[in-house]
Amino acid sequence: MSSNETHQQMLAKYAEVIVKIGLNLRAGQPLSIRTPTHTSALVREIARVAYQKGASLVDVLWSDDGVSRARAEFAPRDSHDEYPVWQVDGMLKIIEKGGAMLTIVAVDPDLLNGLDTGFVGKLQQAQLKNFDPVRTIVMRNAINWCVVAAYGSAWARKVFPDFKPAQAEEKLWQAIFESTRVTEPDPIAAWDRHIQNLRKRSDYLQAKKYSALSYKSPGTDFSLGLPPGHKWVGGNSLAENGIVFTANMPTEEIFTLPDRHRAEGTVAATFPLSYGGNLIEDFSLTFENGCIVKVNAGKNQSILQQLVDTDEGSTRLGEVSLVPASSPIGKRGYLFYNTLFDENASCHIAIGRAYRFTLIGGEELTDEEFMSAGGNISLNHVDFMIGSGKMDIDGIKDDGTREPVMRSGEWAFDV
Amino acid sequence: MNETEFDQKLGKYADVVVRVGLNLRKGQRLLIRGILEDAPLIRKVTESAYKAGAVFVDVLYTDERLNRIRLEHADPESLTDVPGWLYARYEEYYERMDADLAISSTDPDLLTGISPERIAKYRKAIMQKMEPLRKYENTTNWCVVSTASPAWSKKVFPELSTKEAQEKLWEEIFAGCRIDMPDPVDAWKKHVTNLKKYRDYLNDQRFAALHYIAPGTDLMIGLPEKHLWAGAQAEFKNGITGIPNLPTEEVFTTPHKDKVHGTVLSTRPLSYMGALIEDFSLTFENGRAVKVAAKTGEETLRKLIETDENACRLGEAALVPHSSPIGQRGILFYNTLFDENAACHIALGNSYRETIIGGEDMTEEEFNASGGNKSLVHTDFMIGSDQLDIDGIKTNDSRVPLLRAGEWAMDV
Numbered sequence: 001m002s003s004n005e006t007h008q009q010m011l012a013k014y015a016e017v018i019v020k021i022g023l024n025l026r027a028g029q030p031l032s033i034r035t036p037t038h039t040s041a042l043v044r045e046i047a048r049v050a051y052q053k054g055a056s057l058v059d060v061l062w063s064d065d066g067v068s069r070a071r072a073e074f075a076p077r078d079s080h081d082e083y084p085v086w087q088v089d090g091m092l093k094i095i096e097k098g099g100a101m102l103t104i105v106a107v108d109p110d111l112l113n114g115l116d117t118g119f120v121g122k123l124q125q126a127q128l129k130n131f132d133p134v135r136t137i138v139m140r141n142a143i144n145w146c147v148v149a150a151y152g153s154a155w156a157r158k159v160f161p162d163f164k165p166a167q168a169e170e171k172l173w174q175a176i177f178e179s180t181r182v183t184e185p186d187p188i189a190a191w192d193r194h195i196q197n198l199r200k201r202s203d204y205l206q207a208k209k210y211s212a213l214s215y216k217s218p219g220t221d222f223s224l225g226l227p228p229g230h231k232w233v234g235g236n237s238l239a240e241n242g243i244v245f246t247a248n249m250p251t252e253e254i255f256t257l258p259d260r261h262r263a264e265g266t267v268a269a270t271f272p273l274s275y276g277g278n279l280i281e282d283f284s285l286t287f288e289n290g291c292i293v294k295v296n297a298g299k300n301q302s303i304l305q306q307l308v309d310t311d312e313g314s315t316r317l318g319e320v321s322l323v324p325a326s327s328p329i330g331k332r333g334y335l336f337y338n339t340l341f342d343e344n345a346s347c348h349i350a351i352g353r354a355y356r357f358t359l360i361g362g363e364e365l366t367d368e369e370f371m372s373a374g375g376n377i378s379l380n381h382v383d384f385m386i387g388s389g390k391m392d393i394d395g396i397k398d399d400g401t402r403e404p405v406m407r408s409g410e411w412a413f414d415v
Numbered sequence: 416m417n418e419t420e421f422d423q424k425l426g427k428y429a430d431v432v433v434r435v436g437l438n439l440r441k442g443q444r445l446l447i448r449g450i451l452e453d454a455p456l457i458r459k460v461t462e463s464a465y466k467a468g469a470v471f472v473d474v475l476y477t478d479e480r481l482n483r484i485r486l487e488h489a490d491p492e493s494l495t496d497v498p499g500w501l502y503a504r505y506e507e508y509y510e511r512m513d514a515d516l517a518i519s520s521t522d523p524d525l526l527t528g529i530s531p532e533r534i535a536k537y538r539k540a541i542m543q544k545m546e547p548l549r550k551y552e553n554t555t556n557w558c559v560v561s562t563a564s565p566a567w568s569k570k571v572f573p574e575l576s577t578k579e580a581q582e583k584l585w586e587e588i589f590a591g592c593r594i595d596m597p598d599p600v601d602a603w604k605k606h607v608t609n610l611k612k613y614r615d616y617l618n619d620q621r622f623a624a625l626h627y628i629a630p631g632t633d634l635m636i637g638l639p640e641k642h643l644w645a646g647a648q649a650e651f652k653n654g655i656t657g658i659p660n661l662p663t664e665e666v667f668t669t670p671h672k673d674k675v676h677g678t679v680l681s682t683r684p685l686s687y688m689g690a691l692i693e694d695f696s697l698t699f700e701n702g703r704a705v706k707v708a709a710k711t712g713e714e715t716l717r718k719l720i721e722t723d724e725n726a727c728r729l730g731e732a733a734l735v736p737h738s739s740p741i742g743q744r745g746i747l748f749y750n751t752l753f754d755e756n757a758a759c760h761i762a763l764g765n766s767y768r769e770t771i772i773g774g775e776d777m778t779e780e781e782f783n784a785s786g787g788n789k790s791l792v793h794t795d796f797m798i799g800s801d802q803l804d805i806d807g808i809k810t811n812d813s814r815v816p817l818l819r820a821g822e823w824a825m826d827v
Contacts, residue, residue, distance in 0.1 A: 044481060048488055051485060054490065060478065070472070085507070
């Protein structure tokens with residue numbers, strides 16, 4: 001970034017990619033945005049593009065880290081169930097009116113560090129419960145939705161601790177712009193090409209119909225089942241409202257759902273997990289019959305345990321995702337302490353709920369039917385990273401034969 | 416002020432807002448509404464409120480720049496689309512008797528250059544949507560305060576850099592809110608006691624009318640028989656006593672909606688919906704503004720009084736001595752909260768129920784019959800100066816000087 005003007009231009013390009021590729025917003029759609037207060041420069045650009053595309057209303061719900069921290073620190077300890085229900089009602093109303101949803105993440109990974117973890121955990125639970133109606137709609141792709149990132153000072157400091165604040169800001173924005181292809185001469189065309197490539201990978205895996213994946217790397221000896229009818233997804237998706245959208249920017253992953261009943265062995269995380277304002281580090285999970293039977297963490301084990309104890313579904317897996325270690329984000333070699341980035345740097349799995357659209361016909365099933373087909377249901381959906389340059393993955397067919405899917409963290413098949 | 420000093424003062428300010436302005440009670444929830452630039456105060460107030468026993472602080476931020484972007488770029492037909500949650504949020508908290516803080520730090524020039532039609536359409540839609548909330552007037556403890564937002568500060572002190580202008584405006588806010596006093600809470604107690612004396616005197620007199628004389632102004636404001644002077648403190652229906660505006664220097668009542676005659680000249684510009692109306696006068700007959708003139712913003716002024724049937728009538732008359740701590744500074748703030756505490760003013764539009772005896776329990780018809788005005792708008796504008804004389808006129812036509820050369824003329 002050589003000047004404010006060029007930064008402003010980059011923000012405008014980024015906004016365009018978000019509205020046109022991420023959301024693919026249509027004229028007449030209202031747009032709901034959830035974002036932290038310090039992202040206003042980007043949000044204003046997004047609103048401008050959205051209105052120019054004919055958005056009927058851009059309705060922004062701002063969150064403020066300072067206010068969130070004050071609550072966790074000073075609120076009465078029995079007040080955790082207080083919740084601004086009007087926020088959820090407002091979002092549901094926008095969805096009802098055929099709207100789209102955008103979430104901008106820029107949270108401070110250490111926001112709630114050092115605070116009463118019991119209370120923080122209860123706040124997190126209340127958030128999960130109250131937000132569930134919106135999450136349910138989003139996770140079945142009822143509408144076009146998108147999650148993107150923006151610079152935040154605390155986040156930049158965490159990612160680039162050795163740099164001065166101004167440099168850290170520049171580096172984080174640069175990482176965001178490059179990984180979302182905003183620095184390409186024609187970002188929209190670059191996204192079209194990228195999405196096609198992801199589609200080829202997912203088509204290949206779809207045709208294979210593996211019944212399981214087996215993972216081997218230092219600390220990891222693990223396998224998970226893939227249910228019949230699992231669907232590999234990557235790049236963009238088709239929403240129930242007929243709009244093709246790209247749910248995450250950046251996105252480098254191909255993903256599907258694991259069978260909630262079939263996971264065996266131990267898997268070691270290769271990145272810390274930022275959860276509810278705390279970092280869980282150096283952790284591993286051991287599975288039997290799809291269920292987490294043991295957790296181990298070098299730091300914040302109690303928070304990891306709270307996460308797993310949220311509900312029955314939080315003891316099981318809901319997503320399996322493949323990303324080569326050489327992905328544009330992975331090859332930067334930084335830890336972003338942010339799922340949106342880290343999950344596109346590395347193979348990962350998710351504790352909790354499975355996306356309905358990752359099971360063929362999944363949107364039509366009742367909860368019971370979805371679960372008996374292998375789909376998991378939970379208030380949580382928390383990704384954590386297990387990939388590295390030392391990870392080998394095999395696909396296992398119904399007849400037990402094995403085929404290499406990844407070797408040393410890279411794709412082991414051509415498309 | 417260095418950063419530490421500023422931080423300490425901001426903390427004191429937040430404490431005054433929570434303990435004196437809102438008089439927040441343990442177990443209440445607190446609603447806060449402000450613009451993004453209000454964040455430093457909002458965070459302090461949040462902390463102070465939780466320490467005072469609030470069970471939840473619900474902060475609603477607005478980005479006022481987005482309002483401008485919407486007015487500039489959105490399909491004009493869509494401007495009347497007001498999200499329903501805005502109303503629902505207030506209703507939910509008012510029903511539970513929770514506390515309500517609004518922060519007023521808007522950029523006075525925010526909507527400069529946007530067509531008045533668009534603004535009026537947009538504003539009216541919001542006012543109509545929110546109108547039913549009027550039934551909760553003074554139900555719960557509420558308060559309005561300000562912060563020195565960058566754009567507003569720069570407007571007040573255009574010759575300074577934004578940073579210096581903010582520092583200067585913060586000083587004004589802290590001084591006006593008595594944060595500089597060694598014991599701000601005690602200073603507020605004394606100030607309220609003093610204001611109450613004027614309020615009680617005026618209530619005892621039972622004036623039939625007020626007569627305003629100043630250069631360009633000769634205005635007779637008839638008062639309803641059951642008018643009530645309010646000011647300083649308010650007793651809310653939830654049983655809490657608080658101070659709804661910080662700063663506050665005014666005592667006020669409602670004019671009789673049909674009994675205003677003559678011409679009044681504004682003494683300060685009016686910032687309305689991001690547009691400035693300057694050097695304007697209004698001529699009233701039988702309570703209605705029948706003639707308006709303005710050097711700038713006449714169209715906006717016209718739009719304002721045409722908002723609905725009664726936006727052309729008065730809903731408030733407020734007395735503030737010219738030497739009020741805020742008036743003394745001789746600064747034009749372009750912000751009603753400050754300017755209205757610097758000078759005598761009147762308001763176009765809605766009357767406060769509390770300014771008529773028993774008004775809060777009246778039906779709309781009863782309130783109107785008593786002389787109260789009902790409108791979507793309530794917009795104050797300044798008419799005070801050091802050349803303003805006001806007489807109180809009793810039912811037997813005898814006159815009592817209330818203000819001479821802008822200062823209180825009676826002993827209380």
